[in-house]
Amino acid sequence: MLTTYTVDNGALLVREGPHDVEALRRAIWIDLLTPTQEEERMVQAALRLEIPTREEMQEIESSSRLYKEDDAFFLTAPFLYGMDGGEMGSTAITFVLAHNTLATVRYATPKAFAVFSARCHRTPAALLNSPDGVMLHLFEQIVDRLADNLERIAADMDRASQSVFRSAKAKVKATRKDADLRDVLITLGQVGEVTTRAIETLLGLSRILTFLTAEKATAVRKENQTLIKSLVRDVRSLVEHANFLNSKANFLLDAVLGIINVExxxxxxxxxxxxxxxxxxxxxxxxxxxxxxxxxxxxxxxxxxxxxxxxxxxxxxxxxxxxxxxxx
Incomplete structure (x- = not known):
């Protein structure tokens, strides 16, 4: 699906479906979700560049994920999605930063994209002022969403650990204690998966921001360069917090396995x-x-x-x- 976001006299114009070349060139943000070959050809003709294929987006070499061709920057990183739907995973998303347009190529929809799109409808002038501004504000939304997810799983882990230790101290039925231990093991498994995928996303963002910092003279407008510094600090703090949660989950896992061994x-x-x-x-x-x-x-x-x-x-x-x- 092809979606364009265009700001005209302070008003946001969002259009889905086929576009002509001129309409694509006027768009500040082109969002490609599981694009067809025809949609890829239209965007490539409008931006005069080649959109990476899905196979190219899956490559893990840094040179294949972060590079510059002429005046366009190609930035790819894995992003966490599906926390609310229950089918969690990581998907590679490519940000193509051209001079006048940002194009995103993705094959899944992280919640941050939907939230950011809704925010664009409310304040288009502030969020869609420039292609690099759109990308950095979208990164901010992704980081905020990751922070919310980490806070939620931290609360789930605290409740689970309190429940299992309370059951271990109290004289409860064996079936109830077994159920509590099983729930805690499931929760700790989810915590480990979420923190691992969150760290993967944060490290990908960190590489993109490092690349943009080195190329900020041509990649980022001066008024948006302060956003990079703020994002770098936020990403670093979230990586530390995710590592802390991972360590805490491992400690609780050892404690739960110890309780099971005692039983x-x-x-x-x-x-x-x-x-x-x-x-x-x-x-x-x-x-x-x-x-x-x-x-x-x-x-x-x-x-x-x-x-x-x-x-x-x-x-x-x-x-x-x-x-x-x-x-x-």
């Missing part, structure tokens, strides 16, 4: 004591189950109750011994 050890200890306590009675029963012709005890009137009593005593003695040792 399993207690269960194994119970079975061990039971097996040891049943060994002497089993030995006695095995002896009197042998088919020898001469076994004097078989002729006793009290042989059967004596054998039962002997088995009971032999089972209780190990239990008493374990209790005296503090093993139970």
């Amino acid at each position: 399993q050890s207690a269960i194994i200890k119970t079975f061990t004591v039971a097996s040891v306590a049943l060994m002497p009675p089993t030995l006695i029963a095995s002896i009197y189950g042998m088919n020898f012709e001469r076994m004097p005890e078989l002729q006793w009137d009290l042989g059967y109750p004596m054998a039962l009593l002997l088995m009971i005593v032999s089972a209780l003695l190990p239990i008493v011994y374990f209790k005296r040792k503090g093993w139970l």
